[in-house]
Amino acid sequence: MAQIIPLYQNWLIAIKESDSRSAFSAVYTKFWKDLFVHALKRLKDEQHAEDIVQELFVHFWEQRQKLDTEMNLPAYLYGMLKYKIVDYFNSCKAKPQLLAYWAEDMHQYVIDHPEELHAYLHLEGLLDQELQKMSHNMREAILLKWDQLSIKEIAEKLNLSEQTVKNNLTDGSKRLKRSLLLHSDGQYGVVLGFAFQSIAMLIP
Structure with a gap:
């Protein structure tokens, strides 16, 4: 004590x-x-x-x-x-890097494991940096998918074909995964796993 x-x-x-x-x-x-x-x-x-x-x-x-x-x-x-x-x-909510899909699970996990806060913020920063490098349509498709919109809804909102949305989501998910692997050195354990789970949900 x-x-x-x-x-x-x-x-x-x-x-x-x-x-x-x-x-x-x-x-x-x-x-x-x-x-x-x-x-x-x-x-x-x-x-x-x-x-x-x-x-x-x-x-x-x-x-x-x-x-x-x-x-x-x-x-x-x-x-x-x-x-x-x-x-x-x-x-x-004004921050585009807020990944709504994994926020609730991550919030509870970090509360239970406050020592993981640094890993959470670091990985969120990496994802945000990669999002900002993407084209507008790719970034918006990803954020809307994390908001749980369907492919059809995203296509209508962005005035794109459904196939273009699928291509953007597939390419964007690959870029996010690559960024995490390159810049996290495979560290951050459970938190990295949460990030990969959220990215996996993007794949059409």
Whole structure:
């Protein structure tokens, strides 16, 4: 069991039992910068990183009555941050790299295995980079297929023949697989498996 730092425990007791804003402020001051830097490394966006850390502390305060005063406070905060980063990537609908088909399964897996967050973000980045290199029709066909549209529906939406859509999906899936194999060095185990499963669903 991790050693409990008395100062942190005193803060937790004061927050939980006395609604101490001064103790909460002390926690905020102690951890905000490091959490922000950690989030920024993952998100590459200062505003989003700041927003996520702010949300983390709001949640921390709102859940103060449920705090375990004997927990490892730094581990708890960084654990919360990991989940919020995963939530961000799975809820940011404006991002074309969001792979809706595998998001739910990956979300639960990474929550259960937070040590896999880096692999998840890395592979998502690789897939996004390859998607951005594709022609508009190929990329849109793939994203629409991941949204579970049929070949016919995709063809109508993109004003293409069904055979052209099938060709785009087949060629696009090959490119995505090749990119993962070339740039992941065959690593990332289960997470890589999820990615390949999502790509397999593209094949007509």
